[in-house]
């Protein structure tokens with residue numbers, strides 16, 4: 001076998017191993033279509049997400065008898081809220097609880113207090129909600145108060 005054949009064989013072998021090693025639960029290749037933010041705002045209101053959520057900088061109708069703790073959505077974040085993170089927060093809320101809240105305020109035994117809408121929500125509503133929410137996050141780099149060493 002010449003060197004070229006050997007190298008080709010080695011490459012094929014490596015690709016096969018890599019191909020077989022793909023994690024079946026990986027989200028690689030996952031992409032939903034883009035939603036419509038205006039439709040998302042409507043969905044947010046008719047699904048009464050504002051029962052438990054406020055949105056930074058947005059006046060939303062208050063639902064009578066709703067029992068906060070409110071979890072604020074939108075506002076300044078230090079890193080981009082990705083599409084994947086928002087989709088996951090909505091359809092699999094217990095996967096990763098919102099940060100900045102005491103666990104017992106937003107969950108019971110690790111299960112999020114958020115309703116699971118999966119049996120009722122359409123994919124269109126989901127992607128519209130994500131487009132709407134994403135437009136309310138602003139990425140702001142963390143501000144550090146650098147201390148100049150005494151001269």
Ligand code: HEC
Nearest residue numbers: 047049051052071089093096097098106112113114115129
């Ligand atoms: C019964 C109360 C309740 C309702 C109704 C509700 N949520 Fe939530 N939601 C929560 C709680 C509590 C959390 C924080 C725990 C967690 O991350 O699941 C949360 C978290 C979230 C997060 C993640 C926030 C973060 O900073 O990580 C998003 C996004 C979200 N909700 C979207 C929605 C949308 C969209 C709807 C309407 C379709 C909705 N929620 C309806 C209670 C609710």
